[in-house]
Amino acid sequence: MSAVLQTFDLSKSFGGITATDHVDFTLAKGARHALIGPNGAGKTTFVNQLTGVLRPxxxxxxxxxxxxxxxxxxxxxxxxLARTFQINQLFGTMTPLEMIALVTSERLGRGSHPFRALDRDLELVGQTAEILTRFRLDDIMDRRIATLPYGKQRQIEIAAAFAARPSVLLLDEPAAGVPEAERRELMQTVAALPDDVSVLLIEHDMDLVFRFATRITVLVNGRVLAEGTPEEMARDSSVRAAYLGEGAHA
Known part of the structure; x- marks a missing residue:
């Protein structure tokens, strides 16, 4: 499969601390790829370099x-290249309909006031409705985001990122703080995204990672320790020792 996102010898230092250390990484087209590692492994620093928050x-x-x-x-x-964050970046006073319409309108070049056009711009209406349906937000699309359960807010944030029509979607711990029932629904929706959207998931929940990912990269002390399928990573003794533990399972 062809690569959509790659890093070559990527390093980031803060004073005498090396947060990412000569990282070579490839995200394949259509991938469902997870980046895992213990706290302090450099995962967020790596993603911040990918998205331009930090300069390598x-x-x-x-x-x-x-x-x-x-x-x-x-x-x-x-x-x-679109991303979500560990903490929601949403406008709480908006509704899901307004939030998705805003992002879609910006992408279509309609300007920053899409609500005036929702009753006459068929392309904007159609694309907004498709995203609301895909992310199972139809029944709450007119409620203020701040009043919705946290799991739904996380789903809205991913939907808003998807509304930008990315080829690469980076999800930074999307299920953190989300109840188990909503977590499964959330990740099932992400896994079902079109094949032309490549997903890189940064996550601590190993059960979720093994259910979602078809490929896993393990980052330890800023370096890539191992990479492979979930089954290969579960059997890798160095991965188990560094992160998964002897009780790890696929």
Whole structure:
């Protein structure tokens, strides 16, 4: 499978601390890929470099074969790289309908006031409705986001990222704090996204990782310790010793 996102020799240092250490990484087209590792492994620093929050100390990042290492965040989003955060980045006074319509309108070049056009812009209406349906938000689309359960808020944030039509979607612990029943529904929805959306999941919940991912990269002390299928990672003694523990299972 062709690569949509790659890093080459990517490193980031803060003073005398090396957070990511010569990381070579490839995300394949259509992948359901998980990045795991203990606290302090460098996962968030790595993702922040991918998305332009942090500038690497050295190395290169490519998106669809283009060097994006020096590009600002907004330019990366326009080229198809979207993310969610550990803490929701939502407008609590909006409804899911308004939130999705806003992102969709920006992508379609309709400006930042989509609500005036919702009754006459058929393309905007159609795409917004499709996303609300895909993420099972139809029945709550007119409720204020701040009043909704946390699991639904996480689902809305992923839906909003998807509304940007990314080729790469980075999910930073999307299920953290979400009840188990809602967590399963959330990840089933993500797993069912179109094949042209490649997903990189950063997550601590190993049961969720093994259910979702078809490939796993293990980061320890800023370096890639191992990479492979969930079954390979569960059997890898170095991974078990560093992170999963002897009781790990696929």
């Amino acid at each position: 100390s050295s190395g290169r990042i490519e998106l669809m074969g283009e060097d994006i290492t020096a590009l600002p965040r907004e330019a990366r989003v326009k080229r198809g």
